[in-house]
Amino acid sequence: MEPMTTYSVYKWLRKKRRKKKFNIYIQTYHMVVDPVxxxxxGLFVIFCLFIGFDWLQELITLLDGRGSFIAPYAFFLPFLAIISAAATSFTDxxxxxTSSELQLSFLPHSRKRLLTYLFLEKFIVQVLIIMVVPLPLGLVLMSWEAAVLWVSLLLFSYPLSLWMQWKLFSLSPISKMIVALLSSALSALYFLGYPVILLYLGLCVLIVVFFMREEEVDWGRVIDINDARVWNMWLVGYFTEVNIKPPKKYGITKSIWKKKRGRHYxxxxxxxxxxxxxxQxxxxxxxxxxPTVCLIIIVIPMRVEWMLMFTLPIAIVVYQEVAGGLFLDVENVFHSLPLEEESCKSSYLKWAYIGLLPVFISFISIQTVLGESLVAVGMQLIAIILFVYVDLTRVxxxxxxxxQKENFYREEWRRVAGLVLLGAGVYHPLFLLGVPLVVFKFGRSGGRELIS
Structure with missing residues (x-):
């Protein structure tokens, strides 16, 4: 006897599942529904259909050609598909x-082929839905060329979104958020009028970068969620007040927490x-x-614009000196605890960088009020972050x-030169190109330079 093909077994499995769910619906119907x-x-629904048909004819006449203004936004659909995939991949x-397909994959049936069948089945159902609803609606609202463009991009965007959602599901929450943020940024550029071809190229680069590496699928989490979603039939749950849920909580916050378990140790x-x-x-x-540092940046330049060239370096120096002064109390903070230098510094610097966020926001706000261009503000902000990142670590x-009573050599000229260039960069952004040259040590070790 020849072994059954994967497709025939898959078809048999789907048939058995549909039959079992249909029997559950029938049992629920006989239990809670009155035939009268x-x-x-049913008579009321038929009556409403006749009324709705006449109303729909009048509505079609009214809406004919009224949707031409949405036709150019068809090219936004791929961006929306990736944003949607990144958002839903946290929980779905x-x-x-399901567990049934997983058990089949332990037999001589390819798991990859089963996934392909599931993907194609869902895509075919979506194609039928698109042909029944969006296509006729598009032909009414827009010209046939615009309607075909919308439907074509829908047929391209849906499988892209489904494939990305499956891939992102097993990636870390950080990766999902990065994909969502970058695709949102490209969407914003689309509405700002950037060329669509370049944005699509950026979208392709984003997809390739995130999916060049092979990630192990979290099959346990996939099975738990899918079993609950397949068998949690809404109508049955509504009448019986019994909702099927995964054995574990797999919400957005829970999935992030799961990836970070053990970090408290x-x-x-x-x-x-x-x-x-x-x-505290x-x-x-x-x-x-x-607040003092933020006021230095905001208040004085509001009266005299060019004073920002001086208030920005002053604010950075004040913040860094206070941060360095608080760190000097490290012996009293840890008392007799063993001190691991790198962990102690990195944990402190993390909080110090977070404390700088109001300073950055204040700088962006004052530059926006003063009418500085977005490109210049972006360059200035990058230079400030680079300088603070390196110089605060050095402090x-x-x-x-x-x-620790160790001798060291302090290169104050680098700090002074960096602050001067930051101030000059407020006058003209080209001065900011010199910031990396003075904050980094090229051609020599970046370690401590001790004087014996």
Whole structure:
């Protein structure tokens, strides 16, 4: 006897599942539905269809050709498909690969082929829906060329969205958020009038970058979610008040937490918690410093615009000196705990960088009010972030060596030159090109330079 093909087994499995669900619907119907009520409801529905047909004819005449203004937005559909895939991939794999298909894959049936059948089945159903609803509606609202363009891009966008949703489902939450943010940024550029070809090229690069690596599918999570979604029949659940749910919670926050489990036991996180407690005790210093720095950036340039060339470096220096001064209390913070230098510094720097966010927001706000171009503000912000990232790390390194009574060589000229270039960059962005040249040490080691 020849073994059955994968397709025939898959067809048999789907037939058995449909039959079982149909029997459950029939049992629910006999349990809660009154046949007399169904008869009169059917008559009412038929009556409403006749009324709706006349109303639809009048509506079609009214809407004929009125949708021409939405025709150019057809090219936005691929961007929307990727944004939708990234958003839904947190809680739904998209392709309904259940425990039954998983058991079949343990037999001599290809798991990849079963996934292909599931994908094609869902796509074919979606094609039928598109042909029944969007295509006739598009022909009424738009010209036939625009309607065909919309339907064609719908037929392209849906499988793209479904495939990306399946791929993203097993990736980390950070990867999903990056895809969502980058695709949203490309969508914004689309509405700003950038060439569609270049944006599609960027979309292709995004897809290739994220899917060049092979990721192991989280089959356990896929099975739990799909089994619950396949057998949680809404009508049955409504009448019986029994909802089938996954054995574990797989919401957005739960999926993010699952990827981060165990992080509370790392040394860096422990140090971060200790620093957080110290910041709460030093709240008066922090709440005086950050608003003061923001006011330095905003208030004075509002009266005299060119003063931003001086207030920006002053604000950065004030913030870094206060941050360095708080770090000098490291011995009192950790007391007798063993001190791991790198984890201690990195956990502190993380909070120090977070504290700079109001400063960045203040700078962007004042430049927007003063009418600076977005390109110039972007260049200035990149240069500020680069300078602060390198120089604040150097400041904390020096403070740690001061606590440990170590000798070190302080290259103040780099710091002064960087601040001067940042101030000059407010006058003209070309000065910002010199910031990387002074903050980085080229051609030599970036380690500590001690004086014995």
């Amino acid at each position: 009520m169904v008869f009169y409801s 794999p998209g392709i309904r690969f 790392t040394v860096q996180h422990l140090y971060g918690r200790i620093w957080m407690g110290y910041f 005790k030093s709240a008066d210093v922090i709440w005086k410093t950050i 904390i390194d020096e403070r740690l060596m001061m606590v």
